[in-house]
Amino acid sequence: GRGFLPAPSSLSGTDTGTLSVVLGIIFVLLKVVQFYQERKKLIKALEAFPGPPKHWLYGHNHLVRRELGSIRIMSWGEEYPHAFPRWFGPLLPSLIIHHPEYAKSILGRTGKSPQLVLGSCVLDISLGQGLLILNGTKWFQHRKLLTPAFHYDVLKSYVDLMSDSVKVMLDKWEKKNTEKKSVELFQDVSLMTLDSIMKCAFSYNTNCQTQRSALELSNSVKAKGTWQDTEEETPGFSGHSSFLTPQFAFREDLGKMTYTTMCIKESLRLFPPVPAVSRCLSKSITFSDGRSLPKLVLLMSEPTLTKRPLLLPQVYDPLRFSPENSAQRHSHAFLPFSAGSRNCIGQQFAMNEMKVALALTLLRFKLCPDPSKPPRLLPQLILRSSNGIHLHLRKIH
Numbered sequence: 001g002r003g004f005l006p007a008p009s010s011l012s013g014t015d016t017g018t019l020s021v022v023l024g025i026i027f028v029l030l031k032v033v034q035f036y037q038e039r040k041k042l043i044k045a046l047e048a049f050p051g052p053p054k055h056w057l058y059g060h061n062h063l064v065r066r067e068l069g070s071i072r073i074m075s076w077g078e079e080y081p082h083a084f085p086r087w088f089g090p091l092l093p094s095l096i097i098h099h100p101e102y103a104k105s106i107l108g109r110t111g112k113s114p115q116l117v118l119g120s121c122v123l124d125i126s127l128g129q130g131l132l133i134l135n136g137t138k139w140f141q142h143r144k145l146l147t148p149a150f151h152y153d154v155l156k157s158y159v160d161l162m163s164d165s166v167k168v169m170l171d172k173w174e175k176k177n178t179e180k181k182s183v184e185l186f187q188d189v190s191l192m193t194l195d196s197i198m199k200c201a202f203s204y205n206t207n208c209q210t211q212r213s214a215l216e217l218s219n220s221v222k223a224k225g226t227w228q229d230t231e232e233e234t235p236g237f238s239g240h241s242s243f244l245t246p247q248f249a250f251r252e253d254l255g256k257m258t259y260t261t262m263c264i265k266e267s268l269r270l271f272p273p274v275p276a277v278s279r280c281l282s283k284s285i286t287f288s289d290g291r292s293l294p295k296l297v298l299l300m301s302e303p304t305l306t307k308r309p310l311l312l313p314q315v316y317d318p319l320r321f322s323p324e325n326s327a328q329r330h331s332h333a334f335l336p337f338s339a340g341s342r343n344c345i346g347q348q349f350a351m352n353e354m355k356v357a358l359a360l361t362l363l364r365f366k367l368c369p370d371p372s373k374p375p376r377l378l379p380q381l382i383l384r385s386s387n388g389i390h391l392h393l394r395k396i397h
């Protein structure tokens with residue numbers, strides 16, 4: 001029948017233009033209303049979580065300094081049990097979780113892809129589309145593809161490759177004049193870990209510790225292809241036999257290095273290499289104490305806080321991790337490698353490598369800190385020291 005609007009065919013150009021503008025405005029208004037309602041719901045839900053007062057514009061940004069175990073965050077943790085809101089500016093809320101039971105609720109959620117918040121464009125550019133920042137089905141497929149490569153038995157065979165890489169590093173240290181001056185070790189250790197992962201994952205000897213510049217190396221890695229490019233051919237973790245040397249004695253002993261493992265865990269507790277993990281809720285959640293959150297809240301969990309029961313005192317004491325002392329501990333009180341389906345796939349690889357590196361290093365050197373250059377901790381995506389790590393090396397034999 002006849003309506004108020006003329007038939008589409010009779011619309012002039014100006015009318016079509018006006019119509020699109022009106023539709024556009026309606027769309028934007030609907031989005032604003034939707035955003036406003038979601039925000040109201042979110043703020044209501046966050047009311048159940050008391051927290052420090054926030055500034056209307058900065059949120060909590062002006063109160064929190066980027067430092068490991070920030071005293072302020074720690075004291076907030078003291079004041080506001082289990083979890084408290086942390087606003088990034090006026091619009092973006094997050095919930096800082098610092099209770100093992102809360103961490104368990106979040107990290108223990110099943111489903112194909114616990115969404116990570118990490119998929120920001122900055123990470124996309126710097127890391128490529130690796131497992132760490134993938135989400136959804138793609139993450140699930142890649143994770144499934146890579147999991148067998150980290151099987152216990154497969155990892156055992158890498159011990160020889162790891163020890164070769166460590167020995168190159170130690171030989172380099174022997175040649176340095178370490179009599180009086182302390183040595184910056186972070187660079188060397190980074191290159192050693194790169195060398196060893198390249199050998200294990202790609203069966204590729206880069207010689208990066210002795211020859212290549214970082215640029216040359218990154219080009220050769222690109223030429224060789226990265227993990228995510230090798231879907232048909234499971235990335236490395238296979239034809240590595242050419243590197244194997246049968247005489248390595250630790251291979252069977254790694255599982256027996258109980259005290260070394262305790263020392264490593266204590267170091268990971270005090271200096272967590274991944275200082276915080278974050279999750280985005282894809283559906284609402286109710287915690288064990290009855291408080292709940294709607295979907296789409298950015299959640300951050302600082303392991304430094306999550307493992308609060310362990311955090312104080314700041315004294316290095318490996319015995320904290322003795323079987324007796326660990327028996328009563330909550331399963332989610334100490335999470336250097338995170339937990340749940342999105343935990344660190346390289347956890348066992350990393351533990352093995354740390355044991356091999358530590359044992360071989362201590363067989364050759366005594367290490368002492370340089371009090372004039374203490375590390376300045378800088379928690380970024382990973383924890384680093386802004387001024388390197390300076391140690392005195394004393395040759396044992």
Ligand code: HEM
Nearest residue numbers: 131132273274277278336337338342343344345346349350
């Ligand atoms: C001490 C050494 C390491 C620590 C403390 C560590 C810690 C972590 C943590 C906490 C996560 C979870 C991140 C999150 O939930 O947002 C993670 C993820 C991951 N780690 Fe590690 N990691 C270490 C070494 C390694 C190594 C050696 C590899 C590879 C051989 C590796 C590969 C990965 C991958 C691929 C993921 C992403 C897993 C996924 O999203 O499914 N990590 N790591």
